Amino acid sequence: MIEDTGGTPGSDEGMQTHEVEFSRLTLDRGVAVGRRWKRAAHQVGGLQWSINGEPLALILQEARSSLPKEGRRLTADLYYSVLQRSKDDYGDAGRDALxxxxxxxxxxxxxxxxxLLIGECLHVECAVISAVIDRQDETVTWRRFQAHQPGPDVEGYLFPSTLTYTFDREQHDTVLRRAKTLV
Structure with missing residues (x-):
């Protein structure tokens, strides 16, 4: 619970309590991409982020229609998690992301x-969907999702600002610590 104090210090005036509705983060062992489109589902390996039971890859694939044509083209296959269960170089990107x-x-x-999400090449250097992560004492917020290619001078494509998720920090960090043992 987060409190908003709009009154003068020491008074009850303007004191309001707001419930924060937390999203729930989970990691699943794969996701079927394409089940919502008129094509056969494609099973994607690796650990996959899910928010409130919905795979993040599917959430962002549905939201990509709001991007300009170049952004939609770039994001067409960015549904692999950076958290791959692998003993080779792919595992390093997942450990870094955690x-x-x-x-x-x-x-x-x-x-x-x-x-957060990469393409079929399984390298962050090919193209990536990233987010700004705001860590507070009790919450963690994922916001400003953006698809971009490597290099800070390369233009990126921001997803709609409505794609913002706030997690209870303890629940969020517990999921991440468990994932550290898998990548």
Whole structure:
């Protein structure tokens, strides 16, 4: 519960209590992409983010229609999680993303952003959907989702601002700490 104090200090005037409706973060062992379109479902491997039971990859694939043509083209296959269960180089990107999400490190190429979804090449360097992660004492918010190619000088494509998710920090971080043992 977060309190809003609109009155003078020490008075009850203007004191309002607002319930924050938290989203729930989970990691699933894969997601079927394409089940909502008129084509056969394509099973995507790796660990996949889900928010309130809906795979993030599907949420963003549905929202990509709001992007300009170049952005829709770029995001067409960006539905693989950076959290791949692999012993090769792919695992490094997932471990990095977990550290960024936990506030333990920062992505040097795009400070303030965290890579979440990548393309079939399974490398962040090909193209990525990232988000700004705001960590507070009791909450973590994922916002400003953006698709972009590597390089800070390359234009990115922002998803609608309505795609903002606030999590209870304890629930969010518990999921991430468990994921650290899998990647």
């Amino acid at each position: 550290r960024f999400l936990l506030g333990e490190d920062e992505w040097e190429e795009f400070p303030g952003r965290t890579p």
